[in-house]
Amino acid sequence: MTAYIRGKLLSTVIVLFGVSLLSFMILHLIPGDPVQVMSGQTGASASDMEKLRHQLGLDNPIYVQYVNFITNALQGDLGRSIISRQPVSRMVLDQIVPTIKLTVAGMGLAIVMGVTLGIAAAVRPNSLLDSGIMIVATLGIAIPSFWFALLLIYAFSVHYHWFPAAGGQGLKPLVLPAVTLGISAAAVIARLTRSSMLEVMRQDYIGTARAKGLRERAVVYRHGLKNALIPVVTVVGLQFGALLSGAVIVETVFARQGIGRLAIDAILNKDYPLVQGTVLITATAYVLTNLVIDLLYAMLDPRLRHG
Amino acid sequence: MTAGAGAAVAFAAGSNLALRQAVFAQDETRPVGGDLKFALSNEPPNLDPHQASALIVATVDAAILDTLVNELEDGTIVPGLATSWEFSPDGLTATFHLRSGVKFHDGEPFNAAAMKQSFDRMVDPATQSGLAASLLGPYTGSEAVDDTTLKMTFSKPFAPLLHNLARNFTSPISPKAIAEYGLDVATHPVGTGPFVFKEWIQKDHITFERFADYNWAPDFLGVQGPAALDSIIWRPVAEEATRVATLKNGESHIIESVPPPFVSQFEGDSNYAIDKHMNTGIPFCFMVNTQKAPTDDPAVRQALEYAIDKDTISNTINFGVYPPARSVLSPVTFGYWAGAESMYPYDPEQAKSILEQAGWTVGDGGIREKDGNKLHIQFWTLSDIVLFQNIAQAYQAQLKEVGVDMEIVTLARAAWGDGVNAGEHNLTIQIFGLSDPSVLSINFHSKNIAPPGGSGFNWARYSDPALDKLLDDGEVELDDAKRVEIYGQAQKIILDNAIMIPVYLLHQVFGRTTKLENITYIVGGLPILYTATLQQ
Numbered sequence: 001m002t003a004y005i006r007g008k009l010l011s012t013v014i015v016l017f018g019v020s021l022l023s024f025m026i027l028h029l030i031p032g033d034p035v036q037v038m039s040g041q042t043g044a045s046a047s048d049m050e051k052l053r054h055q056l057g058l059d060n061p062i063y064v065q066y067v068n069f070i071t072n073a074l075q076g077d078l079g080r081s082i083i084s085r086q087p088v089s090r091m092v093l094d095q096i097v098p099t100i101k102l103t104v105a106g107m108g109l110a111i112v113m114g115v116t117l118g119i120a121a122a123v124r125p126n127s128l129l130d131s132g133i134m135i136v137a138t139l140g141i142a143i144p145s146f147w148f149a150l151l152l153i154y155a156f157s158v159h160y161h162w163f164p165a166a167g168g169q170g171l172k173p174l175v176l177p178a179v180t181l182g183i184s185a186a187a188v189i190a191r192l193t194r195s196s197m198l199e200v201m202r203q204d205y206i207g208t209a210r211a212k213g214l215r216e217r218a219v220v221y222r223h224g225l226k227n228a229l230i231p232v233v234t235v236v237g238l239q240f241g242a243l244l245s246g247a248v249i250v251e252t253v254f255a256r257q258g259i260g261r262l263a264i265d266a267i268l269n270k271d272y273p274l275v276q277g278t279v280l281i282t283a284t285a286y287v288l289t290n291l292v293i294d295l296l297y298a299m300l301d302p303r304l305r306h307g
Numbered sequence: 308m309t310a311g312a313g314a315a316v317a318f319a320a321g322s323n324l325a326l327r328q329a330v331f332a333q334d335e336t337r338p339v340g341g342d343l344k345f346a347l348s349n350e351p352p353n354l355d356p357h358q359a360s361a362l363i364v365a366t367v368d369a370a371i372l373d374t375l376v377n378e379l380e381d382g383t384i385v386p387g388l389a390t391s392w393e394f395s396p397d398g399l400t401a402t403f404h405l406r407s408g409v410k411f412h413d414g415e416p417f418n419a420a421a422m423k424q425s426f427d428r429m430v431d432p433a434t435q436s437g438l439a440a441s442l443l444g445p446y447t448g449s450e451a452v453d454d455t456t457l458k459m460t461f462s463k464p465f466a467p468l469l470h471n472l473a474r475n476f477t478s479p480i481s482p483k484a485i486a487e488y489g490l491d492v493a494t495h496p497v498g499t500g501p502f503v504f505k506e507w508i509q510k511d512h513i514t515f516e517r518f519a520d521y522n523w524a525p526d527f528l529g530v531q532g533p534a535a536l537d538s539i540i541w542r543p544v545a546e547e548a549t550r551v552a553t554l555k556n557g558e559s560h561i562i563e564s565v566p567p568p569f570v571s572q573f574e575g576d577s578n579y580a581i582d583k584h585m586n587t588g589i590p591f592c593f594m595v596n597t598q599k600a601p602t603d604d605p606a607v608r609q610a611l612e613y614a615i616d617k618d619t620i621s622n623t624i625n626f627g628v629y630p631p632a633r634s635v636l637s638p639v640t641f642g643y644w645a646g647a648e649s650m651y652p653y654d655p656e657q658a659k660s661i662l663e664q665a666g667w668t669v670g671d672g673g674i675r676e677k678d679g680n681k682l683h684i685q686f687w688t689l690s691d692i693v694l695f696q697n698i699a700q701a702y703q704a705q706l707k708e709v710g711v712d713m714e715i716v717t718l719a720r721a722a723w724g725d726g727v728n729a730g731e732h733n734l735t736i737q738i739f740g741l742s743d744p745s746v747l748s749i750n751f752h753s754k755n756i757a758p759p760g761g762s763g764f765n766w767a768r769y770s771d772p773a774l775d776k777l778l779d780d781g782e783v784e785l786d787d788a789k790r791v792e793i794y795g796q797a798q799k800i801i802l803d804n805a806i807m808i809p810v811y812l813l814h815q816v817f818g819r820t821t822k823l824e825n826i827t828y829i830v831g832g833l834p835i836l837y838t839a840t841l842q843q
Binding site for chain 2: 083153165269
């Protein structure tokens with residue numbers, strides 16, 4: 001077990017190092033001179049630009065700049081936004097909480113809907129119910145979230161004034177965005193749960209459990225589902241990443257606070273320190289989530305604990 | 308009820324009455340109160356007028372700032388915080404006489420010293436001003452002669468001064484706020500306007516509240532004293548369909564930037580009103596590169612002017628919301644030359660005839676040729692703005708009719724900017740909303756042709772000493788009538804040489820519930836919410 005955990009932690013550190021290097025490179029990979037881009041149309045003179053260059057440390061050799069960047073980042077200092085002058089770390093952390101709320105709500109809905117529908121389809125394979133659920137699941141994957149969001153807004157916000165269309169704090173404004181976000185993940189989870197369950201239910205140990213005289217419900221849930229969920233847990237982890245980026249679209253359409261909108265506005269405003277900080281923090285969150293998922297495996301799958 | 312509470316209730320009732328009387332001495336039936344919900348097309352990046360350059364900042368900050376002077380929609384300059392002004396005979400000094408009794412939201416008095424501090428802050432490189440510094444032009448400094456007299460000095464006469472001082476990028480900010488917050492005024496703006504900044508929850512909303520002591524509204528607004536509205540809540544809703552939805556379901560009382568396809572649904576509904584106001588400056592147009600073949604041929608450029616069907620573009624692509632543009636400036640801009648209006652009617656036969664006479668004869672595929680070269684031009688546009696691409700496609704079809712082959716090159720901003728500055732285009736898009744005709748210098752003076760590797764807005768790459776002289780003279784001529792004459796000649800030269808093709812007149816389009824009334828719109832379609840009333 002510890003070898004497994006040690007391995008996972010080591011690879012996490014390596015990935016985080018790569019992520020920090022990549023987000024640092026943003027400022028240096030953009031076309032043109034970042035100082036000229038930042039000075040833009042303000043009519044800054046050449047000496048003003050030199051001062052800005054020095055202020056940002058852009059006149060140091062690149063490895064020195066990287067070391068400074070990492071040192072500051074580890075202390076929570078990601079610089080200041082060019083446009084609003086606020087500390088980047090505070091701006092990002094303020095926006096990450098709403099995104100997490102949205103992603104968790106979306107993921108929660110997706111798991112509940114997906115697993116339930118997947119099991120329902122699996123215990124009556126090839127029935128009308130099974131076909132119906134799989135058709136809905138296919139639609140859920142195919143429908144673009146952008147379009148679906150607008151559909152929900154016009155139906156439940158403009159036609160029926162049940163939910164707000166834009167922004168808001170609290171539970172009611174969270175419903176339509178969470179449904180939009182969760183629908184495609186729910187569809188994926190439903191299909192995967194169904195096929196995984198069918199696979200597991202064919203195994204010998206299921207037959208043994210039935211032969212032992214266990215009730216069908218115990219067979220399905222205690223012996224079948226727990227094993228069927230292993231690949232589903234993988235997908236949930238991957239879907240979490242997809243949800244984080246899908247949150248960008250949902251946040252923009254519903255005018256919600258969040259990392260997605262922060263990143264987009266920062267990119268459009270050419271606010272490079274803010275873009276860097278957003279990329280670094282978001283990527284780190286994704287990497288750490290996957291670490292948690294990997295550790296969850298060890299709990300779910302005894303084979304990994306002793307392998 | 309204790310004596311204290313009784314007194315408190317009486318005081319509250321009394322001050323409510325006093326408030327009503329203060330607000331509407333003229334008309335007691337106008338409603339007082341209400342929290343206005345305003346949906347914006349994007350969040351202002353920064354609320355410090357001295358640092359910002361985005362128009363959305365001016366729209367939002369108009370409620371918390373005052374300007375020295377104001378510009379009406381017809382271009383007339385009227386008093387604001389300055390009651391009168393005069394220029395020295397050599398034009399190098401402008402003296403402003405300021406209102407007394409004005410204070411900032413934090414209690415600091417507004418006076419000449421405070422205004423001087425704000426002007427100096429605008430031009431200080433540490434502020435990294437977006438627009439304010441260039442609006443002050445050749446400003447060299449100012450002197451607070453006494454509390455109500457401010458003398459501004461310039462290195463040469465600066466004719467755009469008054470129009471520029473009407474823009475709230477040049478508004479005064481409280482000295483106390485500058486000392487306490489420095490550049491963080493961006494999130495803590497303190498002005499002298501009818502509303503006070505209360506809070507900004509990033510990406511969610513900005514709240515302003517009524518400034519109870521406000522008593523120095525400019526005369527042209529027709530009301531005095533505190534504003535009618537209790538507060539304004541600004542919410543950024545970038546997605547167009549969602550923004551429109553918030554107006555339809557009552558979440559917003561007013562929305563900014565109603566997209567053209569949605570305008571008609573509100574115009575037909577008596578519960579809503581559409582407020583449309585023309586932008587100033589250079590309208591949406593195509594800049595024609597005079598240094599690249601075949602648009603270096605004046606005949607080709609003339610033909611391009613006759614070949615464009617602006618009415619179709621306005622009626623179909625812009626849903627009839629933005630009418631055609633026919634001149635170098637928009638008609639509400641000071642210095643607009645009306646003579647342009649008859650110059651280039653849509654006339655494809657004329658276009659064909661001009662090209663034919665210049666030796667461009669129809670070859671295969673219906674495309675004209677001359678000396679073995681096809682009449683092929685490149686139109687450069689942005690990949691993130693679908694509207695521009697649609698317009699390009701419409702024009703491409705119109706040009707095919709007259710035998711011109713137009714290739715549309717679509718790029719992301721950085722690459723597009725690099726290419727346009729390097730002059731790799733034949734046509735590209737431009738729009739420039741400044742209210743002073745000196746905007747023509749930015750786009751047509753030869754000094755603004757981008758040097759290799761640099762940038763500059765003269766994308767027509769047109770260099771004409773006669774035009775340059777007119778544009779330079781226009782900036783130092785302080786007599787309005789003479790300025791109009793000078794810029795009229797400049798516009799004629801620009802159009803005679805067909806170096807820009809006007810396409811449509813952008814308007815600020817607001818949609819609101821009819822419960823919201825009495826908004827005053829000033830130049831460029833900026834809404835003044837001070838006079839607004841909301842029925843509840």
